[in-house]
Amino acid sequence: MYLNQFLFLAAFLFAVGVYGVLARKNGVLVLMSIELILNAVNINLVAFGTFNHTVAGQVFALFVIAIAAAEVGVGLAIVLLIYRNKRSIDLTEMDSLKG
Amino acid sequence: MTAQNVAFGIIAAVMAFAAIRVVTTTNVVRAALHLVVVLAGVAANYVLLAAEFTAVVQVLVYIGAVVVLFLFGIMLTRAPIGRIADLDNDQRWLAGLVALLVLGVLVGTLNDQWAGDKIRFTQPQTSAEVGDSIFQTFVIPFEVVSVLLLAALVGAIVLARRD
Numbered sequence: 001m002y003l004n005q006f007l008f009l010a011a012f013l014f015a016v017g018v019y020g021v022l023a024r025k026n027g028v029l030v031l032m033s034i035e036l037i038l039n040a041v042n043i044n045l046v047a048f049g050t051f052n053h054t055v056a057g058q059v060f061a062l063f064v065i066a067i068a069a070a071e072v073g074v075g076l077a078i079v080l081l082i083y084r085n086k087r088s089i090d091l092t093e094m095d096s097l098k099g
Numbered sequence: 100m101t102a103q104n105v106a107f108g109i110i111a112a113v114m115a116f117a118a119i120r121v122v123t124t125t126n127v128v129r130a131a132l133h134l135v136v137v138l139a140g141v142a143a144n145y146v147l148l149a150a151e152f153t154a155v156v157q158v159l160v161y162i163g164a165v166v167v168l169f170l171f172g173i174m175l176t177r178a179p180i181g182r183i184a185d186l187d188n189d190q191r192w193l194a195g196l197v198a199l200l201v202l203g204v205l206v207g208t209l210n211d212q213w214a215g216d217k218i219r220f221t222q223p224q225t226s227a228e229v230g231d232s233i234f235q236t237f238v239i240p241f242e243v244v245s246v247l248l249l250a251a252l253v254g255a256i257v258l259a260r261r262d
Contacts, residue, residue, distance in 0.1 A: 001103055001107065001217065001218050002215070002216065002217055002218070003216045003218050004210065004214060004216065005104075005107060006148065007209045007213060008206055009111050009115075009144070011206055012118070012202060013118055014202075014205065015201045016115075016118045016119060016121070016122055016198065017118075018201050019194050019195055019197070019198035022190060022193070022194030022197060023122065023187050023188065023194035024186060025186065026127060028172045028173055029122075029130055031169070032121060032131065032134050033122055035134065035165065036122075039141045039161075042157075043141060043144055046144075046148050047148055049150070049224075050148045050150065050220070050224070051216070053221055056237075057150075058152065058153045058229050058232075059232050059233055059236075059237050061150075061153050062156060062229075063240060065153075065156060065157065065161070066160075066248060068161075069160055069164060069165060070247055070250075070251030071251075073168065073252065074258070076169070076171070077254070077255040077256075077259040079172060079176065080172065080175055080258070091188075
């Protein structure tokens with residue numbers, strides 16, 4: 001198997017995630033797109049780890065998974081708080097800092 | 100054309116379709132369920148790369164916990180369960196352009212650097228090696244991640260509780 005096939009798949013997932021973060025206005029869907037981006041990074045880490053015959057890639061991927069779980073927990077709590085205060089999680093309406 | 104390559108092609112096609120559905124579907128719950136397909140595909144990729152332990156952790160943490168958390172988030176914010184046309188903002192075309200540019204730059208540079216490099220599988224990387232690496236080389240980052248998880252847990256509870 002070529003290294004590039006995994007890297008291209010990860011690049012595609014990353015680009016799709018970037019599109020999701022920029023184009024979605026529902027807070028939960030933006031968090032889901034961030035998960036796509038983090039998974040793309042993990043594929044890269046594991047692919048390079050196997051390519052270089054080291055387990056460091058897997059260990060880094062595990063760290064990223066743990067941090068992603070923490071990020072989703074705090075992110076959803078923030079989205080919940082926004083919903084409770086504004087009765088909406090539409091991110092285009094979060095413009096109270098706009099002059 | 101080995102069996103692994105055929106498997107990779109099928110998995111990659113399913114993942115690409117599901118990933119696009121995650122960011123384009125008009126139904127929030129369906130987006131979460133398509134996310135499950137993408138995450139399972141990532142786990143399958145780890146198996147193809149001979150990283151079984153990471154694949155199992157991916158299934159446990161992502162499909163088991165993170166997706167459930169997303170479903171809770173969807174329900175707690177009372178998103179309408181059916182089809183909603185109004186999930187995208189008005190920068191959709193600009194976002195598509197940016198994503199295409201990112202993809203183009205990434206594929207171009209990766210193709211420059213790694214074209215033709217094959218992955219040679221020598222010995223499978225066992226869970227024991229991963230554990231040794233975590234608890235010897237990376238023991239301080241591991242402890243820091245533990246503290247981070249605790250802080251995130253406490254922070255999430257403080258943010259989400261009603262008082």
